[in-house]
Amino acid sequence: MNENKNILQDSHGRDHAYLRISLIERCNLRCSYCMPEEGVQLSPKSHLMTYEEIYEIAKTFVKHGVTKIRLTGGEPLIRKDIPVILEKLATLPVELSITSNAIIIDSFIDVLKANKVNKINVSLDSLDREKFKHITRRDQFEKVYSNIFLLIKEGFNVKVNAVLIKGFNDNEIIDFINFTKDLPISVRFIEFMPFDGNKWDMSKMVSYKDVMTYVNTSFTEDHIERLQDAPNDTSKNYKIKGYKGSFAIISSVTNPFCDSCNRLRLTANGQLKNCLFSATESDLLTTLRQGNPIEPIIQKAVQAKFKIRGGMDTLEKLQEPKLHNNNRSMITIGG
Numbered sequence: 001m002n003e004n005k006n007i008l009q010d011s012h013g014r015d016h017a018y019l020r021i022s023l024i025e026r027c028n029l030r031c032s033y034c035m036p037e038e039g040v041q042l043s044p045k046s047h048l049m050t051y052e053e054i055y056e057i058a059k060t061f062v063k064h065g066v067t068k069i070r071l072t073g074g075e076p077l078i079r080k081d082i083p084v085i086l087e088k089l090a091t092l093p094v095e096l097s098i099t100s101n102a103i104i105i106d107s108f109i110d111v112l113k114a115n116k117v118n119k120i121n122v123s124l125d126s127l128d129r130e131k132f133k134h135i136t137r138r139d140q141f142e143k144v145y146s147n148i149f150l151l152i153k154e155g156f157n158v159k160v161n162a163v164l165i166k167g168f169n170d171n172e173i174i175d176f177i178n179f180t181k182d183l184p185i186s187v188r189f190i191e192f193m194p195f196d197g198n199k200w201d202m203s204k205m206v207s208y209k210d211v212m213t214y215v216n217t218s219f220t221e222d223h224i225e226r227l228q229d230a231p232n233d234t235s236k237n238y239k240i241k242g243y244k245g246s247f248a249i250i251s252s253v254t255n256p257f258c259d260s261c262n263r264l265r266l267t268a269n270g271q272l273k274n275c276l277f278s279a280t281e282s283d284l285l286t287t288l289r290q291g292n293p294i295e296p297i298i299q300k301a302v303q304a305k306f307k308i309r310g311g312m313d314t315l316e317k318l319q320e321p322k323l324h325n326n327n328r329s330m331i332t333i334g335g
């Protein structure tokens with residue numbers, strides 16, 4: 001391994017400037033595509049990163065080129081020390097953002113503003129209360145819905161993430177797009193991805209192509225505008241002309257964006273995952289606790305990154321349960 005090399009550059013020439021940190025494995029919802037019905041084996045509290053450890057690890061990544069940090073989980077806002085975590089991370093020269101189900105985000109408006117967190121991704125898979133209750137196994141639709149409006153009113157940059165599942169919410173694609181008519185938000189349709197225990201199969205997935213079929217059936221070609229995607233963007237962005245907001249499709253399954261991937265993930269128990277689909281992890285927390293430098297572990301993990309989807313480079317491999325069940329459930333990875 002070349003000692004002088006940028007440790008966040010992998011063997012395919014990709015630089016990793018974006019770190020997603022999961023703060024917690026628990027959640028106040030139970031989305032069926034994320035959390036298996038029987039629950040997940042939680043790490044003992046002593047195995048989870050403290051806020052000081054999160055800060056130390058983040059600082060090392062920033063020193064080596066990370067410029068963006070997104071906090072996720074589980075539900076990051078149910079972690080008791082979230083205000084301190086935000087305060088510490090806000091001292092680093094990074095763009096700090098958060099992904100949340102927004103149920104309790106109304107209590108954090110001031111904390112988020114004080115720590116310059118402007119970009120907020122909110123998960124909402126249905127605009128129908130009963131369907132929301134079904135998919136999340138909790139009756140919290142009103143809270144999430146009203147908090148989206150609150151976030152917009154408070155000037156946050158809001159993206160709404162909807163995981164599409166065939167026969168469940170694909171009939172709401174156009175309702176979601178119409179939700180962007182008067183609201184300056186981006187609705188992002190996410191292809192349902194396979195993770196341990198989420199009963200994924202290809203037939204339940206609504207693909208990028210399927211979404212565009214709905215769009216092309218409901219709007220004429222001259223009303224649909226393809227927007228310029230940002231560098232390293234995971235989504236293909238569109239808008240309906242005249243609408244305040246936009247929509248996008250995140251096609252990790254049918255059209256992966258691995259070529260320009262710049263992301264790394266740190267789980268709540270301090271394991272580095274070089275890809276969402278990676279079956280292997282590198283233990284940064286134990287090394288940090290032993291007082292040893294974490295850079296060599298980071299470099300080795302980044303070097304080992306597969307070119308495409310954690311090595312599942314074909315759709316056939318992705319459909320192989322032995323391969324995709326060899327990962328964690330999404331709730332303990334951090335999406």
Ligand code: SAM
Pocket residue numbers: 027033034072073074075076099100101121122123161162163190191192193194195198330331334335
């Ligand atoms: N609790 C927060 C939330 O729901 O926004 C943050 C954590 S959640 C794991 C992060 C994102 O992962 C959410 O947008 C969720 O929809 C997405 N996600 C979870 N499981 C998924 C799956 N199987 N396929 C696609 N996206 C998934």
Ligand code: SF4
Pocket residue numbers: 027028029030031034035073074075101123330331
């Ligand atoms: Fe919780 Fe987010 Fe997973 Fe839903 S998607 S169970 S809100 S972590």
